[in-house]
Amino acid sequence: MRFGVVRFPGSCDEVDALQACRRFADAELLWHGDPELRGADAVVVPGGFSYGDYLRVGAIARFSPVMEAVAEFAAAGGTVLGICNGFQVLCEAGLLPGALLTNSGRRFLARQVDLEVVNADTRFTHEAGVGDRLSIPVKHGAGRYYAPEEMLDELDAHGQIILRYAPGHNPNGSLRDIAGVSNREGNVFGLMPHPEHAVDPLTGSRDGGLIFASLAREPAAA
Amino acid sequence: MPRARVLIRPKEGILDPQGQAVERALPALGFEGVANVHVGRLVELDVEDASRVPEMCERLLANPLIEDYEVVSIESHDQDAEVIPP
Numbered sequence: 001m002r003f004g005v006v007r008f009p010g011s012c013d014e015v016d017a018l019q020a021c022r023r024f025a026d027a028e029l030l031w032h033g034d035p036e037l038r039g040a041d042a043v044v045v046p047g048g049f050s051y052g053d054y055l056r057v058g059a060i061a062r063f064s065p066v067m068e069a070v071a072e073f074a075a076a077g078g079t080v081l082g083i084c085n086g087f088q089v090l091c092e093a094g095l096l097p098g099a100l101l102t103n104s105g106r107r108f109l110a111r112q113v114d115l116e117v118v119n120a121d122t123r124f125t126h127e128a129g130v131g132d133r134l135s136i137p138v139k140h141g142a143g144r145y146y147a148p149e150e151m152l153d154e155l156d157a158h159g160q161i162i163l164r165y166a167p168g169h170n171p172n173g174s175l176r177d178i179a180g181v182s183n184r185e186g187n188v189f190g191l192m193p194h195p196e197h198a199v200d201p202l203t204g205s206r207d208g209g210l211i212f213a214s215l216a217r218e219p220a221a222a
Numbered sequence: 223m224p225r226a227r228v229l230i231r232p233k234e235g236i237l238d239p240q241g242q243a244v245e246r247a248l249p250a251l252g253f254e255g256v257a258n259v260h261v262g263r264l265v266e267l268d269v270e271d272a273s274r275v276p277e278m279c280e281r282l283l284a285n286p287l288i289e290d291y292e293v294v295s296i297e298s299h300d301q302d303a304e305v306i307p308p
Contacts, residue, residue: 056285092285099288106239146236146288173237 001216003027004040006070006086008061013047013196017083020196023209024216035065042079042215043070045086047139047194057100057142058088067093079123079215080188084140087180087190096183096190097155098147103140104173110139112204114166115179115193119159122182124189126219127210134163134207136193138171143192145174145181152176158184163191223268226275229292230284231262262289272296 003021007014007029014029021027021044030037032050037043050061061067067089074080074095082090090096103109117125117132128134147155152175155161163180170177172192180191195208232238238260245259265283269275275293284291 055282059282059285099285101236101288102239104237104239106243144237148287 001025001041002039003042003044003212003215004030004037005044005046006030006032006066007046008032008048008050008064010050010052011046011048011085013083013085013194016194017044017046017196020199020208020212021216023199024212030066032061032064032066034069036069037066037073042081043073045070045080045082045089046196047084047086050085050089053085056092058085058090058092061085061089062093071095074183074188077185077187081124081211081215082188082190083194083196084138084143084192087192088142090188090190095188096181097151097160098145098178098181100140100142100192101144101146102142103144103171108139108141109143109171110137111171112137113169113171113179113193115163115169116166117162118164119162119182121159122162122186122189122214123219124182124211124214125162127214127217132210133166134198134210135205136195136198136208137205138193140172140192143172143174145172145178145192147175152178155181160184160186162189163193223270224272224296226267226269226272226293227295228265228267228275228279228283229262229294230265230279230289231260231291233288233290236288 005018088100115134117128120128120130160182164177165179182189195211198205198208240261241259248256279291
């Protein structure tokens with residue numbers, strides 16, 4: 001099992017993501033100009049400020065050669081995880097539903113928040129249980145998840161809301177407390193909190209490791 | 223080349239924290255009686271084929287899920303070059 005972690009100009013969390021992946025499997029960096037994924041089994045689109053976040057957050061990165069390869073990989077059922085700016089890029093690329101808007105309080109936020117696992121029957125969360133509480137940091141200026149009401153109902157109905165902010169922990173005004181969503185097929189997942197910053201007790205929590213562990217291990221037979 | 227000017231604004235009903243911040247700041251300067259402030263973007267571009275501007279808006283300049291756009295003026299560059307006195 002090998003992770004490929006994309007590095008755009010302006011990425012800043014790709015090395016933490018790489019280190020987090022390496023706790024559970026092999027991992028290597030993929031350059032934004034590479035038109036292919038070098039045989040990666042799962043792709044991580046990391047946090048940062050890709051291409052300066054010009055125009056809108058995540059809007060330019062989706063035109064990079066590596067994102068074309070990621071889109072093809074995703075269309076073929078490949079596993080793609082987008083974290084923070086990576087989530088924004090995947091939304092802009094149309095690989096995930098919805099959009100991320102400026103935080104309702106206008107300020108950039110950096111703090112530990114509690115999340116609740118809403119759907120544990122996914123390749124990203126099968127090591128967790130429904131209702132599990134995870135302590136994972138957020139750090140973003142545009143993390144307010146938005147989608148039109150009918151789309152939110154559909155996400156709910158199809159189990160695409162994977163993680164929510166725990167009651168009282170929604171830091172940014174995200175609709176329905178959504179912290180992470182998947183596509184309908186369940187192979188692409190994006191979240192605003194940073195699991196890669198929560199894999200070692202040294203930084204306060206290891207809860208983020210659940211996501212990388214879920215990807216690295218096969219789900220236990222039911 | 224014709225010059226296109228595109229206004230992009232948050233869709234109606236979408237929370238606009240930037241607009242709210244400006245709206246709250248104006249009375250502090252003595253400007254009373256201001257409501258419904260929204261902050262958007264202006265994109266100006268010289269284009270060979272102005273008929274393609276709406277497609278550019280749909281695919282890159284705006285995100286149709288969260289933003290409305292309006293092509294407000296398409297004029298020749300010569301007309302646009304009028305010098306505004308300081």
